[in-house]
Amino acid sequence: MNTFLQELSKKAAERWAAVLLGPGLLFVACVLVGRHQGFTRALDLAHLRAYVRSVSTDKAYQEPAGLVMAASVVLLGAAVAGLVASSAGGLVERLWLPAGPDWYVNLLVRWREWRWSRKEQAYRTVEAEARQELVRNRRRGIDTHSRSTELRRLLSRRNAYSERLPDQPTWMAQRMAGATARVEKRYRMDLAEIWPHIWSVADGQVRDDIQGVRDTLTGAGRTAAWGGGLLGVAAVTFWWPAAALGVVLLVTGHRRGRVAIDTLVPLIESAVDLYLREAARRMGVPCPYTFSPAVADRVTRVLRVQASDT
Known part of the structure; x- marks a missing residue:
C-alpha cells in the first residue's frame, strides 16, 4: 500500500511539474525579462546579457541564503502562476461552451447567424449565377465553363462554419448541441439525462478514450489561458x-480545443450507440432488440422519477 501511494504521489508530482510548474517558470521569466527590456530594447541581447551578468555577480545572490531565497521566490511565483492559469483554463472552457448570461449568449448567436448568412448568401449567389450562365450558354450553343470547384469551395467554407443556421454561441457549442440533437432524433432521449448512466456502464477503454480527449480539452483551455496571461504581461x-x-x-489553444471537441462528439455518440440498451436494462427497462420509442418513454419516466426523488 505504501509503495502504491508513493508511486501515485510521484506521478502526481511529475504531472504537476509538467503541466503547471514548467509553463509557470517560463511565465516568470517573461515577466522578469519584459520588465527589464521594455519596448525599445525588446530584442537587445547585449542589454539582456548585461542584466543577467549583473544579477549573477550580485553578492546577495552568491550567498547560499540569498540564492535559496531567490529560487524560492521564483518557484513560488511559478507555482502561483500555474494555479491561476489552471483556474483560468476553466474560464476559457466556459467561454468556448458558454451557458450564460443570456445577453452574452444571444449576442454571440446573432453574430454567428450573421456570418453564416453571409457565407450562405455567397454560395447561393454563385450557384444562381452558374445556373443562369448554363441556361444562357445552352441557348447560344456555347460550352459552359464549370464552376463546380468554386461552388464546392464556398459550400465547404459554409459547412466548416456550420452546416445549418447556427443556434449556439460558438462553434464548439454548436458541435456539442449537434450531438444532443442527433441522440434526441435517433433515440428520443435527452443526452444530458442519460449520459451519467451511459458513463457508468461503459467499458473501461471507452471511458479512458473519452477522458483522454476531455483532458486534451482542459489542456487546450489552459494553453489559451497562458496566452492571455502573456498578453497581460505585454500590456x-x-x-x-x-x-x-x-x-x-x-x-x-483554440485550435486544440476545436480538435478535441471534434473528436469528443463522435466518441460520445458511439458510446450512446453501444451502451444505451445496457443502461436501460440496468434501470429495469427491458430492451431485448432495439431501443424503441416505447423503451425511450419508459427510461425517461424512470429518470424523471429519480430526479424528483432527489
Missing part, C-alpha cells in the same frame, strides 16, 4: 515578444 511591461507568444498560445 504591463510593453515587451512585445510576450504579446507575440501570447497570440500564438491563444491560437494554438
